[in-house]
Amino acid sequence: MLRLVELDKTYPTGDKALKSVDLEVPQGQVLALIGPSGAGKSTLIRCINRLVEPTSGSVFLGDVDLTKLGSGALRRERRRMGMIFQEYALVERLTVMENVLSGRLGYVGFWRSFTRRFPQSDVDEAFRLLDRVGLLEMADKRADELSGGQRQRVGICRALIQNPALLLVDEPTASLDPKTSRQIMRLICELCAERDLAAIINIHDVALAQMFVQRVVGLRFGAIEFDGPPDALTPDVLTRIYGEEDWEATIEKVEDEDEMVTA
Amino acid sequence: MSAALQARVGQRWRKPAFIKRPWLRYTLLIGTFLYLVAAIASIEVNWSRVYEGLDRGVAFIASFTNPDFTSRATDIWEGMIESLIMTVASSVVGILISIPIGLGAARNIAPLPVYVICRGIVAVSRALQEIIVAILLVAIFGFGPLAGFMTLSFATIGFLSKLLAEDIESMDKSQAEAIRATGSRWMQWINYGVQPQFMPRLIGLSMYRLDINFRESTILGLVGAGGIGATLNTAFDRYEFDTAAAILILIIGTVMFLEYVSGLIRARVQ
Numbered sequence: 001m002l003r004l005v006e007l008d009k010t011y012p013t014g015d016k017a018l019k020s021v022d023l024e025v026p027q028g029q030v031l032a033l034i035g036p037s038g039a040g041k042s043t044l045i046r047c048i049n050r051l052v053e054p055t056s057g058s059v060f061l062g063d064v065d066l067t068k069l070g071s072g073a074l075r076r077e078r079r080r081m082g083m084i085f086q087e088y089a090l091v092e093r094l095t096v097m098e099n100v101l102s103g104r105l106g107y108v109g110f111w112r113s114f115t116r117r118f119p120q121s122d123v124d125e126a127f128r129l130l131d132r133v134g135l136l137e138m139a140d141k142r143a144d145e146l147s148g149g150q151r152q153r154v155g156i157c158r159a160l161i162q163n164p165a166l167l168l169v170d171e172p173t174a175s176l177d178p179k180t181s182r183q184i185m186r187l188i189c190e191l192c193a194e195r196d197l198a199a200i201i202n203i204h205d206v207a208l209a210q211m212f213v214q215r216v217v218g219l220r221f222g223a224i225e226f227d228g229p230p231d232a233l234t235p236d237v238l239t240r241i242y243g244e245e246d247w248e249a250t251i252e253k254v255e256d257e258d259e260m261v262t263a
Numbered sequence: 264m265s266a267a268l269q270a271r272v273g274q275r276w277r278k279p280a281f282i283k284r285p286w287l288r289y290t291l292l293i294g295t296f297l298y299l300v301a302a303i304a305s306i307e308v309n310w311s312r313v314y315e316g317l318d319r320g321v322a323f324i325a326s327f328t329n330p331d332f333t334s335r336a337t338d339i340w341e342g343m344i345e346s347l348i349m350t351v352a353s354s355v356v357g358i359l360i361s362i363p364i365g366l367g368a369a370r371n372i373a374p375l376p377v378y379v380i381c382r383g384i385v386a387v388s389r390a391l392q393e394i395i396v397a398i399l400l401v402a403i404f405g406f407g408p409l410a411g412f413m414t415l416s417f418a419t420i421g422f423l424s425k426l427l428a429e430d431i432e433s434m435d436k437s438q439a440e441a442i443r444a445t446g447s448r449w450m451q452w453i454n455y456g457v458q459p460q461f462m463p464r465l466i467g468l469s470m471y472r473l474d475i476n477f478r479e480s481t482i483l484g485l486v487g488a489g490g491i492g493a494t495l496n497t498a499f500d501r502y503e504f505d506t507a508a509a510i511l512i513l514i515i516g517t518v519m520f521l522e523y524v525s526g527l528i529r530a531r532v533q
Contacts, residue, residue, distance in 0.1 A: 049444055051440055051443065051444060075446045075447070075448065076446065077446075078443075078444060078445065078446035079445070079446040081444070083441065083444040083445075085437060085440075085441055086437075087437060089437040089438055089440065089441035090438070090441070091438045091441070091442065091455060091456060091459050091460075092435075092438065092459070093459035093460065093462065093463075094455065094459050098455070102441075102442055102445055102447070102455045103445050104445075105442065105445050105446065105447035105448070105451045105452075105455060106445055106446025106447060110448060110450045110451055110454075113447075113451050113454065113455070114450075114451075114454055155441075158441070158445070162445060162446070168444075
C-alpha cells in the first residue's frame with residue numbers, strides 16, 4: 001500500500017537524514033518507527049507527504065509516485081494521508097470543531113471553508129468522530145482550552161475525517177503522561193483496526209511501542225537497522241539501534257505491563 | 264574532584280562581558296561619553312532670547328485656563344469631523360491594503376519575488392515621513408482632506424504591513440504545517456493555519472494605528488491636507504491662542520479617549 005524506494009534526504013546543511021531507505025507497509029498494518037533523536041524518524045514521515053521534499057528516491061502510495069506530483073495532484077494525495085503531530089499542532093485560536101473540520105479542507109472549496117459552511121455530511125462525521133473519542137461536548141470550545149490528552153484526541157479526529165488510507169503519526173505521546181500516552185496509543189491502534197488503516201508511528205517509548213504495534217522498524221543514522229516483530233527487540237537489537245545501555249529494565253517493564261493489561 | 268572542577272570551586276563567578284575584548288569595551292564607553300559631552304557643549308542657547316520668549320510661552324499656557332470654544336465653533340466642529348472622517352477612512356483603506364502586503368512581506372510564506380516587492384513597498388512607505396508625503400500629495404490633489412486621507416493610508420500600509428509580516432514570521436510553524444498536511448489550498452492554509460495566529464496582533468495594531476492616524480491628521484492640516492490641523496493653524500496665524508487652546512484640548516481629549524478604547528479592545532482579543 002505504501003512503498004518507499006531508495007529514499008534519500010540530504011538537508012542543505014549537508015546532514016544526511018535518510019540514506020537509501022526501502023520500506024513497504026501493507027494495508028492495515030501499524031508500524032512503530034523507533035530510533036534515537038536525530039535518526040531521521042521525523043524526516044522519514046514528512047518525506048512521505050512531502051512536508052519535507054526528499055532529495056531522491058520514490059514514495060508509492062498505491063500506484064502513485066508521490067515524489068513526481070505537481071502541487072495540485074500532491075494536494076489531492078495528501079487527503080489520503082492523515083497526520084498526527086507531536087505537541088498536537090492544533091490551531092489554538094480555532095474551536096475544536098474548526099480544527100476537526102480543517103481535515104476536510106482538501107475536499108471543499110475556498111468559500112465554503114472561509115464561511116465555515118461545510119457539507120452536512122462532513123459536519124455529521126466530525127460530530128461522530130468527536131463522540132468516538134469522547135469529546136462531543138467540547139465541540140465549540142477553543143482548542144487551547146483543552147488538556148494535552150484531549151488536544152491529541154482532536155488531532156486524531158482531524159486526521160481521520162480526511163478519510164485517509166494511511167496515518168502518519170509523529171511522536172503522538174511525547175508530551176503526555178504515561179497513562180494518557182497509553183490511552184492515546186490504544187485509541188490510534190483501535191481506530192486503525194476499525195478502519196483497516198496503515199499507520200507509521202514515530203515513537204521514543206520502546207516499551208509503549210511494543211505494547212501496541214505489530215511491527216517495529218529501528219532507524220539509526222538515517223538507515224534501517226532493524227525490522228521485525230516487537231518481541232524480537234532484544235537488548236542486542238536495542239544496543240544496535242540506540243547504543244550501549246542496560247536494556248533489561250526496559251524490556252522487563254514491558255512484560256510486567258503486558259501481564260497487567262491482560263489481568 | 265576533577266582538576267577542572269578543582270580550579271573553579273571557590274572562585275568567583277561573573278557573567279561574561281557582552282563585549283569580550285576589554286580595550287574595545289572601554290574605548291566604546293569613553294568614546295560615547297566624550298561624544299555626549301561634545302554634543303551637549305555644541306548646543307547654542309541664547310539665554311536672553313529664552314527670557315523674552317518665556318512671556319509668550321506663559322501667555323500661551325495661560326490661555327488654556329480660558330479656552331474659547333464658541334467664537335470659532337463651526338470651524339472647530341467642521342475640522343474635527345473632517346479629521347475623524349480622514350482617520351477612519353484612511354485606517355480602513357490602509358488596513359485592507361496592508362493585509363495582502365503583510366502576507367507577501369513574510370519570508371516564511373511568500374516566494375522570494377513577492378517578498379522583495381512587498382518589502383520594497385514597506386520600505387518606501389516607511390522611509391517617507393507623513394509630512395513630506397502630504398506636501399507632495401497636496402501639490403498633486405490640491406488643498407483638502409483628500410490629500411490627508413491618501414497620506415495616512417500610505418503611512419498605515421508601511422506601518423501595519425511591516426509589523427504584521429514580523430508577527431507572521433514568528434508564528435508557530437507546526438500549526439500551519441498541520442493544516443498544509445490536510446491537502447488544503449494556499450488560501451485555505453492562510454485562512455485556517457496562519458490567520459488565527461496573527462489576528463489578535465492585527466486587531467491590536469489596527470486600533471493602535473487608528474489612534475496614530477488621528478494624531479497625524481491634526482498635524483497634516485499644517486501643510487494644507489485638511490482636518491482640524493488647518494483650523495488650528497489658522498488660529499495660530501491670527502494669534503487666537505484661546506481658540507488654539509480649545510482645539511488642543513479637544514485633540515488631547517480625543518486622543519486619550521482613543522487610547523483608552525484601543526487599550527480595552529487590545530486586552531480583550533488575546
